Amino acid sequence: MIEIVGLRKTYGDTVAVDSIDLEVRDGEVMALLGPSGCGKTTTLQLLAGFLAPDAGEIRVGGRPLSSPHSVVPPERRNMSLIFQSYAVWPHKTVRENVAFGLHVRKLPRQEIRERVLRILDTVRLDLLADRYPDELSGGQQQRVALARALVVEPEILLLDEPLSNLDANLREEMRFEIRRLHDATGITMVYVTHDQGEAMVIADRVAVMNHGRLEQVAPPEEVYERPTTRFVASFIGRTNVLVYEPSRLEVAQAPVSPGKHVVCIRPHEVLLDEPPNGRCNRLAGRVVRTAYLGETRDFEVELDSGERLRILAPPSTRRTLGEQVEVFLPVQSCRVVSE
Amino acid sequence: MPAVAWRQQAGWVVWIAAALVLLLLVLVPLAWLALSSFQDPTTGALTLRNYVSTFSKRIYLEPVLNSFKLAVAVAAIAVLVGTPLAWVVSRTDMPGRRLIRPLVLAAFVTPSFLGANAWIFLAAPNSGWLNRIWLALFGGEHGPFNVFSLPGATFVIALYSIPYTFTLVSGTLELMSSELEDAATTLGSGTWRTTWQVTLPLALPAILSGFLLSFLEALELFGPPAFLLIPARQQVMTTQLYLFFSQFPPQLEVAAAYAMPLLLVTICLLFFQRRILGRRRFVTVTGKGGVRRLTRLGTWRWPALGLALIPPALSVILPYGALLLVSLEHVWGNGPFAPGNLTGYWYRWAILDNATTREAIVHSLEYSAGAATIAVVVATLVAYMVVRRMVPLTSLLGFTAMAPFVVPGIVLAIGFFAAYSHPPILLYGTAGILIAAYSTRFLPIAFSNASGILRGINVDLENAARTLGAGRIHTLLSVTVPLLRTGLLTGWLLVFIPALRELSASVFLFTPRTQVVTTVIFDFSDAGNYEAVSTMGVLMMLITLLIVVVAYRFIGREVTRAR
Numbered sequence: 001m002i003e004i005v006g007l008r009k010t011y012g013d014t015v016a017v018d019s020i021d022l023e024v025r026d027g028e029v030m031a032l033l034g035p036s037g038c039g040k041t042t043t044l045q046l047l048a049g050f051l052a053p054d055a056g057e058i059r060v061g062g063r064p065l066s067s068p069h070s071v072v073p074p075e076r077r078n079m080s081l082i083f084q085s086y087a088v089w090p091h092k093t094v095r096e097n098v099a100f101g102l103h104v105r106k107l108p109r110q111e112i113r114e115r116v117l118r119i120l121d122t123v124r125l126d127l128l129a130d131r132y133p134d135e136l137s138g139g140q141q142q143r144v145a146l147a148r149a150l151v152v153e154p155e156i157l158l159l160d161e162p163l164s165n166l167d168a169n170l171r172e173e174m175r176f177e178i179r180r181l182h183d184a185t186g187i188t189m190v191y192v193t194h195d196q197g198e199a200m201v202i203a204d205r206v207a208v209m210n211h212g213r214l215e216q217v218a219p220p221e222e223v224y225e226r227p228t229t230r231f232v233a234s235f236i237g238r239t240n241v242l243v244y245e246p247s248r249l250e251v252a253q254a255p256v257s258p259g260k261h262v263v264c265i266r267p268h269e270v271l272l273d274e275p276p277n278g279r280c281n282r283l284a285g286r287v288v289r290t291a292y293l294g295e296t297r298d299f300e301v302e303l304d305s306g307e308r309l310r311i312l313a314p315p316s317t318r319r320t321l322g323e324q325v326e327v328f329l330p331v332q333s334c335r336v337v338s339e
Numbered sequence: 340m341p342a343v344a345w346r347q348q349a350g351w352v353v354w355i356a357a358a359l360v361l362l363l364l365v366l367v368p369l370a371w372l373a374l375s376s377f378q379d380p381t382t383g384a385l386t387l388r389n390y391v392s393t394f395s396k397r398i399y400l401e402p403v404l405n406s407f408k409l410a411v412a413v414a415a416i417a418v419l420v421g422t423p424l425a426w427v428v429s430r431t432d433m434p435g436r437r438l439i440r441p442l443v444l445a446a447f448v449t450p451s452f453l454g455a456n457a458w459i460f461l462a463a464p465n466s467g468w469l470n471r472i473w474l475a476l477f478g479g480e481h482g483p484f485n486v487f488s489l490p491g492a493t494f495v496i497a498l499y500s501i502p503y504t505f506t507l508v509s510g511t512l513e514l515m516s517s518e519l520e521d522a523a524t525t526l527g528s529g530t531w532r533t534t535w536q537v538t539l540p541l542a543l544p545a546i547l548s549g550f551l552l553s554f555l556e557a558l559e560l561f562g563p564p565a566f567l568l569i570p571a572r573q574q575v576m577t578t579q580l581y582l583f584f585s586q587f588p589p590q591l592e593v594a595a596a597y598a599m600p601l602l603l604v605t606i607c608l609l610f611f612q613r614r615i616l617g618r619r620r621f622v623t624v625t626g627k628g629g630v631r632r633l634t635r636l637g638t639w640r641w642p643a644l645g646l647a648l649i650p651p652a653l654s655v656i657l658p659y660g661a662l663l664l665v666s667l668e669h670v671w672g673n674g675p676f677a678p679g680n681l682t683g684y685w686y687r688w689a690i691l692d693n694a695t696t697r698e699a700i701v702h703s704l705e706y707s708a709g710a711a712t713i714a715v716v717v718a719t720l721v722a723y724m725v726v727r728r729m730v731p732l733t734s735l736l737g738f739t740a741m742a743p744f745v746v747p748g749i750v751l752a753i754g755f756f757a758a759y760s761h762p763p764i765l766l767y768g769t770a771g772i773l774i775a776a777y778s779t780r781f782l783p784i785a786f787s788n789a790s791g792i793l794r795g796i797n798v799d800l801e802n803a804a805r806t807l808g809a810g811r812i813h814t815l816l817s818v819t820v821p822l823l824r825t826g827l828l829t830g831w832l833l834v835f836i837p838a839l840r841e842l843s844a845s846v847f848l849f850t851p852r853t854q855v856v857t858t859v860i861f862d863f864s865d866a867g868n869y870e871a872v873s874t875m876g877v878l879m880m881l882i883t884l885l886i887v888v889v890a891y892r893f894i895g896r897e898v899t900r901a902r
Binding site: 048050073074075076077079080081083084085086087088089090091100101104105145148149152158 | 799800803804805808809818821
């Protein structure tokens with residue numbers, strides 16, 4: 001189990017990671033998700049041991065690895081890291097790249113050969129073992145990086161935006177490939193990404209980060225369906241944000257925590273026709289933009305309060321520009337989140 | 340895990356050793372230099388007498404004045420010739436302009452002390468060939484040329500300074516888009532007006548930079564002044580330093596004090612040059628967005644070529660012709676047409692028969708190779724610490740590695756003599772002091788080369804090895820160094836070649852048992868054995884050429900193999 005307690009890292013005046021607490025269970029895939037500059041890569045570098053924290057601690061299996069006083073160097077953490085740039089060594093063949101970590105561990109030659117072959121087979125590179133990296137495609141290089149990281153049987157695999165340099169089709173394929181490798185090895189993974197789709201497919205739990213802080217840690221469904229903050233609601237999928245006034249809007253669950261709150265509702269949950277059942281908030285407004293997108297029709301409605309709502313309605317819905325309309329917000333879909 | 344602990348400690352030993360060697364090579368000699376300048380020669384007590392006694396006497400102040408006269412004149416000539424030369428080569432349709440560039444490069448790689456020797460054959464007061472031709476054509480008692488004079492030395496040094504301005508200015512002109520000039524032309528400005536008001540001002544930082552570099556070079560240079568001005572009894576600062584030093588006993592403390600202003604001026608000027616080049620408003624000259632069109636010279640095309648060929652003729656064609664001819668003559672005074680005078684005698688003599696020259700060649704190769712190896716290893720380790728920010732204050736290490744750049748060779752030699760001619764570290768009289776001095780002098784080259792290529796290597800490639808269990812040193816050896824291989828070899832050559840032809844520090848630090856090619860040339864020139872000077876000079880250039888060719892074939896093969 002990875003335990004991160006009160007972890008903090010600053011560069012001069014900027015706070016990159018601001019007092020994070022996080023637990024990653026054995027065999028779990030945890031995605032660190034957030035926009036660029038949110039501190040997710042810094043967190044990963046701290047986990048790998050390339051950076052020393054300014055405060056807090058990182059423990060693995062109860063063993064302290066990082067604290068402001070002492071940092072176990074990366075080579076003695078038994079973690080492997082997959083880099084955004086793959087970092088496959090151009091002067092070594094696929095086989096030499098993969099065997100490197102085993103040679104460092106001074107294993108017998110025979111065992112090295114067998115383990116390299118086995119892992120290359122797993123990532124389906126067995127036929128390319130003697131190629132140099134510049135003879136491989138991006139996806140193949142990525143698989144070399146995976147094989148090289150996994151062959152040493154690390155306790156933990158860290159992945160830093162591993163798919164962001166691949167083209168869209170390959171990226172989709174590799175998402176499932178990585179998940180498959182996880183299910184085959186059962187290794188604990190911490191996966192950094194800014195792509196919510198990637199996080200959703202690969203992770204058991206998603207930790208959403210913003211401005212160096214954790215906004216929410218939960219399984220993918222929960223992060224999408226029950227976001228706890230405005231940032232999470234708008235970063236994972238699109239959302240409308242309305243001022244929370246109990247007198248105006250009935251919501252699924254009134255807030256329990258103090259502080260400022262807003263109401264979020266997804267564009268496809270807002271209705272232009274009154275549904276046959278279920279309780280709805282009813283608001284009046286005027287259509288200010290409309291666009292036909294094929295699968296849906298996209299409306300923007302300016303409410304009488306001045307707020308704007310984005311609505312994705314079935315394509316058969318017809319409203320003209322400037323028309324006065326009523327919109328229906330199902331109570332169950334109106335989620336209160338903290339500002 | 341004791342094994343792991345031991346490996347970790349071994350790692351730290353390497354880094355600390357690199358920092359320590361840096362300290363010994365750079366800081367210790369400079370500290371001793373500064374200290375000696377304040378020491379009483381006999382008692383060792385602190386005193387200002389060295390400064391007072393040197394800078395209050397006319398005979399010691401005159402060389403300072405001469406140095407500045409020489410440097411200003413050299414820089415002015417270099418800029419006045421180099422700038423138009425760069426312009427005709429890079430911005431006009433002058434015929435044969437592709438020929439000029441390699442010739443200027445040839446001048447660039449020619450050690451100026453060799454050029455000075457060649458000009459002795461060409462323009463010595465009576466025996467120089469140009470004087471003899473003049474007398475044959477016009478009669479009279481004395482020829483008009485005298486290379487053994489301040490103007491003569493200025494002329495020779497300027498010839499070999501032109502490449503600085505040429506390279507800097509042509510580099511700028513080649514990046515400058517014609518659109519900048521077209522903007523002026525469309526506003527009704529003629530070609531000449533545009534050149535004066537747009538092109539030249541944009542090239543001004545490069546021109547100023549060329550001026551400063553030529554000025555500094557002339558100020559620090561020892562070879563040509565030693566060959567041309569010591570016989571003329573007109574000293575400049577560097578030759579005066581040599582005279583302090585070659586007396587018996589050497590006046591080390593006085594020399595140290597006398598060297599201080601030279602050091603300070605160098606530091607200030609190089610700082611100033613950085614400021615000029617660092618100014619933002621000149622960044623308009625970028626490599627992007629433009630076509631370059633060549634200015635049509637019209638009827639001036641051929642006359643321009645004639646003029647453009649003059650500097651290369653004077654710095655390359657005539658001197659190398661003279662050196663080759665003299666080296667092939669048994670007695671150069673008899674001329675090439677005397678029967679039996681054209682011979683390979685001196686080459687056989689230098690390579691086979693004469694123990695001194697033979698050993699000097701071997702020494703030169705050994706010392707330069709040793710210095711290049713030390714410089715590359717130390718520079719790479721230090722650059723690694725700096726680029727990867729391994730320890731706090733790494734920028735200080737980088738600064739130290741670059742510091743010898745501002746120290747003239749002679750001043751460095753005085754520092755080395757002051758530091759290492761007595762216990763605890765006694766290097767004087769051994770090959771060690773020459774190797775150490777060469778490593779130090781050219782350390783900045785190796786350092787900037789190494790840090791440049793290290794910056795080009797994605798740190799992920801190293802971090803990948805670390806996460807797989809390899810320590811820093813293991814990573815450096817198995818990932819970084821193989822990736823750097825060709826770059827490091829280039830760095831090695833960039834130190835080896837100047838070390839092979841280093842004169843100004845060698846002359847102070849060699850002993851009869853540690854002669855190198857350049858000191859042998861210096862001695863032969865002093866003794867008037869010009870056939871031997873030429874032969875050794877030609878041999879030195881041939882060895883350099885051979886090594887460069889072999890190395891580049893090797894690098895070329897490496898590059899194709901590694902793809």
